[in-house]
Amino acid sequence: MKGALLRLAILGLAVVMLAGNAVAAEPAAKPYRIYMALWRGWEDAAQGFKDYFINQNIPVELIIRDAAQDKDKLKEFIAEAKQLKVDLVFTWGTTVTEEMLGRWDASDPQSYIRDIPAVFAIVSQPVGGVVPSLESSGRNITGTTYLVPMETQVNLIQSYRHITRLGVVYNPLERNSRVAIDELSAIGARSGFEVASAAVEVVDGKPLAASIAGKVAGLKAAGIDFLYIPPDTFLNVSRDILTGAALEQGIPSFAVGENAVVTSKAMFGGVYRYYTVGQLTAYKAEQILVHKIKPEAIPIDAPKRLSILINMPVVRHLKLYPPMKLLELAEIIDPAEGKRP
Amino acid sequence: MRQDGQTSLAAGFLGLPSARSVRGSLARKVSLALVSILVFTLLLAAFFAYYKFESVYSSLVQSRYSFVVFTVKKKVEDSLNLGLALRQLRQVQEIIEREKARDSQILSIQVYDAQGEVLFDTDRGAIGTFVGSGLVDAAKASSAQSFGATDDDMLIVGLPLVNTLGKVEGGILLRYPQAYVEHGVGGLLIQLSRTTAELLAVFSVLAVAGLYILFGRVSRKLGSMERTLGTVLSEGGQAVPEAGGDPFEERFAEFVTKSREATDHIREATEEIGRLDRLA
Amino acid sequence: MTLDRTRPLFVRLLLLAFMVLVPPVGLLTYDALGEFSKGLVPELDKKAETVGRDLAASIERAVGYGIPVDHLVGMDEFFTPVLRSNPEIRYLAVTNRDGRILYLTGARREVLEPFYAVADFDDDAERVRKSNLGDFVDLAQPISGKNGRVGHLHVGIDDGFVRGRLMEIVIDIAVVTLGALLVAVEILLFVVLVNVIGPMREVGMVIDRVRRGDFSHVSGSGSDDEVGHFVSGFNAALRYCDDLFRRLEDYIDEVKAAHFDKSVVERVGEIEARVRFLFRFSRQGQPDVITERQAADIRLPLFLFVFAEEMSRSFIPLYIRDLSVPIPGLSPDLVMALPIALFMLLIAVVSPSAALAASRLGSRRIFLMGLVPATMGFVLSAWAYSVYDFMLWRGITAIGYAMVTMACQSYIAQISKQERRAQGLGVYVGAVLTASICGTGIGGVLAERVGYRPTFVVAAVLAVIAGMLIYRLLDTPQVSEQRSSPHLRQYLGLLRNWRFSALILFAAIPSKIALTGAFFFLLPLTLMLDTAVDLGDVARIMMIYPIVVVTLSPLAARLADRTGWKAGLVALGGVIGGMALVTPLIENSPQMLALGVVLLGVSHGLSASPQLAMIPDVCWTECRNIGQTNVLAFLRFAERLGSFIGPLLAAAFLPFFGYYDSIVAVGAISLGLSLIFVVLSFAYGSGPHIEAELME
Structure with missing residues (x-):
């Protein structure tokens, strides 16, 4: 499915007319011109953004630019967007967003896009970065978040089974992991579970993948009943080792990322799909362009519905079956049945 | 009442039509009123019974079909959540065709988008047409509950399709024949009408009979008082109420006596004057 | 059976009306109920089957993923919303191949186990099996896994659902019948009054005159029925007497005028005087028609x-x-x-x-x-x-x-x-x-x-x-x-009588505020908040009020007359009325509101007649000065202002309190004012209050 959806990055200028079958309301309406600034090529969020306009029959002209992870290109993008006098700018990712739209407290606003309304997507920490708060950007932009709130993640785990001790293996070099563990502990204190954490060993300033299995075994000995896999580049790379160790120890695991569940052996996970995030971002763009709502009046939020992923072979191995309701809501990953989302 | 004097036809004396010709007209009047009330009551009761049945029955049918629609909705929305556009969900056509095949009463199931364009329809010829704006609005208005509508002789039950953003993407409609509900409740209607008619016939007769008995007594009483009056006035004698006569009859007897007394007295006075007149 | 009074004839007529109206409605209802359940059952089965098929499909999907049927998790949470949104389904259960209950929601295990234990679930037929289990109808849908049958999903239809709907019809029809009976009473009363009692009452009045020797009136002309015939005969007798008298008169006049012998004239005059002394005839030359x-x-x-x-x-x-x-x-x-x-x-x-x-x-x-x-x-x-x-x-x-x-x-x-x-x-x-x-x-x-x-x-x-x-x-x-209409000043003067003012402010107005604000306005809206309540239920609850008032009013009037405890009854009624509206404090439910309606009926049934009966006592002087009718009219006017304020007051509370609590708020105001009246009522004393004016 990934392959089916993931399009090749479109480089250079590509003007896509998406008139669709325009309905009586505004048949000859001039399409809205949207400047899409991407970071890693065309992927699901961009696709969701585009599809939304097709589905809603909103005529748009998309001017698609890919920075291909090159920060320097972004300056050109700013100039081009200003020169084209587009109706709206879409920015993908933290770097593109911060470089093109500027931090909320930037001292040199003229060097960013300020007059054209903009929507951003896939920005991991928008608050304190591009915006002062999620309620309002206080300026001409709005956008979406894509990380599942910790509270929601815990609720999801709790809905699978009641937990008393949650285990976390983390990369001590990643500051975010520590933050996540503190946050988890705080929620645990409120809702009645403990957090047992184990840091991966670091050798030569690099985390040691080989130490993961031992840490998981240690946590198992500490009596954890669920393993939490935080979003972490190192852990993502070593996901097979980590989830494999959990499986071997008979510990169910919950992952925040899609990969650990879909392409590895984490038991289940809860994510916002990029495609959905892209659609939500387009929805906000629609509010601005079609319904003429001021961007600062549109709060920055995440999609309403979470995608729940359940890795059925792991479930069968652990014999820890999901509740029927969760099963009904979830996307089941079961290669044996040929079922993949 | 019983008279002491001789009897003769009082009516003749009074120069009135015979009491027989008006007999029963009081009962007729009251019968008309009572039978009308009976008709009204039974019809109203039958009407309410029928409509209650109709509403329970049709809401049951509707809830069944809305459950079917709900099943389709769940499947379609699950697919929507995977990030596919509604019009790309080829499997929807298969889903709705399978549901239709399960129930021969289902006329059609269709899935339309937010603009009302039919994207999938069990009647493939209708794909690409547009549903009425009323249905599009109904879907948008009821974001969670099912909505109902009628279309010629078809009943429609629908549910909106909501995407992950909580936005209505379109709707699903299921059409089933009105005749199905009519057939289901028709039997009751016929049965109710028959029973109502039977009961009406029987109890109307009873009502009329009862009223004739009741007012027969009234009319006999009146007749007997009338006869006494005639007899006493034309032939003399005294009106004595029968044993068990009520206060009214006693008062009436007094009246009769007093009238007779008055006529006698006036006659005597007339005769006396006549005598005096002739004497001179 | 006295013909000139309403009751004897009318009671018999009512009895007859009751006998011909109630049994056919009863029979009709009985017949309708039978047909009703017959018609409803197949549709219920279909519904249960549809729901069952969907649930079975979900379970089969889970089983298909390799979850053993006896290891399904969270079945209660899975079944509960289905039961909640489909009231006709009483329970949902899953049994394994041996008929052992694996999961069950909505019924007790002991009730179903004996049935499932003896049932043979081992045949592999792919069909829905329907069986009657006491109060339930059980539809069993097969659940199949990869390796064939793993068990059954059971959908239990509640007989109570059908019974509940049937009960609703019965209540509907009972309301109609009650209404029809009351209408019948009104119409029959009218028919009997116009055709029998009215004319006979006139006849009775004429008779009473005749018994006193007064032949000056005849009864009004009757209709073409027996009563009319009787009245004609009756009048004819009177006219006959009158005619005799007229002829006598003429004769006397003739003799008086023409006779030469004075002594004869004198004798004739004596006779005339005697007749006139004994009997009275109309002076108009013919009897007057009496109309009552x-x-x-x-x-x-x-x-x-x-x-x-x-x-x-x-x-x-x-x-x-x-x-x-x-x-x-x-x-x-x-x-x-x-x-x-x-x-x-x-x-x-x-x-x-x-x-x-x-x-x-x-x-x-x-x-x-x-x-x-x-x-x-x-x-x-x-x-x-x-x-x-x-x-x-x-x-x-x-x-x-x-x-x-x-x-x-x-x-x-x-x-x-x-x-x-x-x-x-x-x-x-x-x-x-x-x-x-x-x-x-x-x-x-x-x-x-x-x-x-x-x-x-x-x-x-x-x-x-x-x-x-x-x-x-x-x-x-x-x-x-x-009647000379009193001046506004005189009306306002009434308010200087503290007993009267208190009666208006703390008894009449609060009761009307409760009636129009809470009962007329808020009650239907509040009742409809409950999705199980339909308009018919609202109407049925609301009609309790006049029923209670109609039953209690005469009793209260008699009690007030006998004991003279009028202010007390008014005060008691007021307090009950206030309490009627605070019932939602116990529980926000239609049942409590219905109880409130009953209490409101009790309240107004108790206080309405004593309130009016108090006026002559409380406003003795004023009634003499401006007339009791005018005093009563003023009371009416004042309490209608209460009716006006009621809905507005209720509406003012709504945004702050919501429906239930606004009723309570209106009730609290009404209760507060009534309590003031309770205190004041002790100072009312009894009997006429002439001193009301002297105190000024």
Whole structure:
């Protein structure tokens, strides 16, 4: 499915007319011109953004630019967007967003896009970065978040089974992991579970993948009943080792990322799909362009519905079956049945 | 009442039509009123019974079909959540065709988008047409509950399709024949009408009979008082109420006596004057 | 059976009416119920099958993923919402191949186990099996896994569901029957009065005159039935006597005029004097016709008219809500209350002049004139476009309503002699309350079936029928005694009597605030919050009020007369009325509201008649000065202001408290004022209060 959806990055200028079958309301309406600034090529969020306009029959002209992870290109993008006098700018990712739209407290606003309304997507920490708060950007932009709130993640785990001790293996070099563990502990204190954490060993300033299995075994000995896999580049790379160790120890695991569940052996996970995030971002763009709502009046939020992923072979191995309701809501990953989302 | 004097036809004396010709007209009047009330009551009761049945029955049918629609909705929305556009969900056509095949009463199931364009329809010829704006609005208005509508002789039950953003993407409609509900409740209607008619016939007769008995007594009483009056006035004698006569009859007897007394007295006075007149 | 009095004949007639009306309705209901359950069962089965198929599919999917059927997790949470949204399904269960219950929601295990234990679930047929398990119908749907059958999903249909629906029909029909019986009473009473009792009462009056030797009157001419025939015969006898007397007179005159012998003339004069001494004949040359009008004549038209108005009682606030468009500057709740408040205000304002007009122009004319705006109001309400024009149509209806009711009161007042006025008023109140019972009940059930708008049309038709009935009513001679209308100053002077003012402020007004604010306005809206409550239920709950009032009122009146404890009853009624509205404090439920309605009925049943009966005592001096009628009219006017305030007050609370608590708030105000009256009532004393003026 990934392959089916993931399009090749479109480089250079590509003007896509998406008139669709325009309905009586505004048949000859001039399409809205949207400047899409991407970071890693065309992927699901961009696709969701585009599809939304097709589905809603909103005529748009998309001017698609890919920075291909090159920060320097972004300056050109700013100039081009200003020169084209587009109706709206879409920015993908933290770097593109911060470089093109500027931090909320930037001292040199003229060097960013300020007059054209903009929507951003896939920005991991928008608050304190591009915006002062999620309620309002206080300026001409709005956008979406894509990380599942910790509270929601815990609720999801709790809905699978009641937990008393949650285990976390983390990369001590990643500051975010520590933050996540503190946050988890705080929620645990409120809702009645403990957090047992184990840091991966670091050798030569690099985390040691080989130490993961031992840490998981240690946590198992500490009596954890669920393993939490935080979003972490190192852990993502070593996901097979980590989830494999959990499986071997008979510990169910919950992952925040899609990969650990879909392409590895984490038991289940809860994510916002990029495609959905892209659609939500387009929805906000629609509010601005079609319904003429001021961007600062549109709060920055995440999609309403979470995608729940359940890795059925792991479930069968652990014999820890999901509740029927969760099963009904979830996307089941079961290669044996040929079922993949 | 019983008279002491001789009897003769009082009516003749009074120069009135015979009491027989008006007999029963009081009962007729009251019968008309009572039978009308009976008709009204039974019809109203039958009407309410029928409509209650109709509403329970049709809401049951509707809830069944809305459950079917709900099943389709769940499947379609699950697919929507995977990030596919509604019009790309080829499997929807298969889903709705399978549901239709399960129930021969289902006329059609269709899935339309937010603009009302039919994207999938069990009647493939209708794909690409547009549903009425009323249905599009109904879907948008009821974001969670099912909505109902009628279309010629078809009943429609629908549910909106909501995407992950909580936005209505379109709707699903299921059409089933009105005749199905009519057939289901028709039997009751016929049965109710028959029973109502039977009961009406029987109890109307009873009502009329009862009223004739009741007012027969009234009319006999009146007749007997009338006869006494005639007899006493034309032939003399005294009106004595029968044993068990009520206060009214006693008062009436007094009246009769007093009238007779008055006529006698006036006659005597007339005769006396006549005598005096002739004497001179 | 005395023919000139209502009761004996009427009781027999009612008995007969009861015997021919109730059994057929009962039989019809019985028959309908049988058909009903027969028709409903197959559809219920289909529904259960549809639900079952979907659930079975979900379970099969889970089983397909390799979850053993006896290891499914969270089945209760899975089943519960299905049970909640499908009330006809009582339980859901899964059994394994041996018929052992693996999961069960909605019923107790012990109830089903014996049935499943003996049932043979081992055949591999792919069909739904239906079996009767005591109170349930069990539909078993096979669940198959990769390796064949793994068990069954059971959908249990509750017999109670069908029974519940049947009960609803029975209650519907019972309401209709009660209404029909009351209508039958009214119509039969009318028919008997007009055809039998009325003429016979006239005959009785003539008889009483004749017994005193007075032959000057005959009874009014009768109809073409037995009574008419009798009356003709009766009159003929009188005319015969009269005729004899006339001839005697003529003869005497002739003798007197022509006879030469003075002594004969003298003798004839003596005879004439003797006859004239013994008997009295009309001086007009022929007997006068006596006509006796009765308060009850107006009863049926009044009944029909009030019936028409009360039909919309249960749904007026709901209708307004449907019509409601936001009016800038006013809260939507206030907009909902406005038409009701306006209706009450207009009645209060129009009534005094309508009463005056009725006494000047005649009741019949005012009744007929009042019907024009009232009928128009009903018809236009049916076609109301928005809340604005609806307010106008209700205003018109209010004017008509005031005119019609005042015309009836004036008619009754004019024809009933002083000592029978209370009885006449009883006729009025009786007609209004029975109409209220029938109108509320039948109107609500009807509106539920055919909608609000057609119900207004039915109301208009009833009003027209009332007009046709009143048209045949002869007008009463106008009373020569033109009551001089007291000046406003005199009315206001009434308020200086603290007992009277207290009665108005702390008894009459609070009870009306409770009635219009909480009962007329908030109750239907609040009841409809509960999704299980439909309009028919609202109407049925609301009709409890007049039923209770009608039952209690005569008892309270008798109690007040016998014990003289009038202020006490008023105070007690007030407190009960206040408590009636705080019942939601116990629980926010339709049941508590129904209890509140009962208590409100008790309250007004207890206090209404003693309140009126107190007036002559409390305002002894004022009644002498400006007339009791005027004092009562002022009381009415003042309490109608309470009716006006009620809905507005309730609407003002709504945004702050919500529906249930607004009822409580209105109740608290009413209760507070009533408690003040309780305290004051101890200072009332008993008997006439002449000192009221002396104290000033």
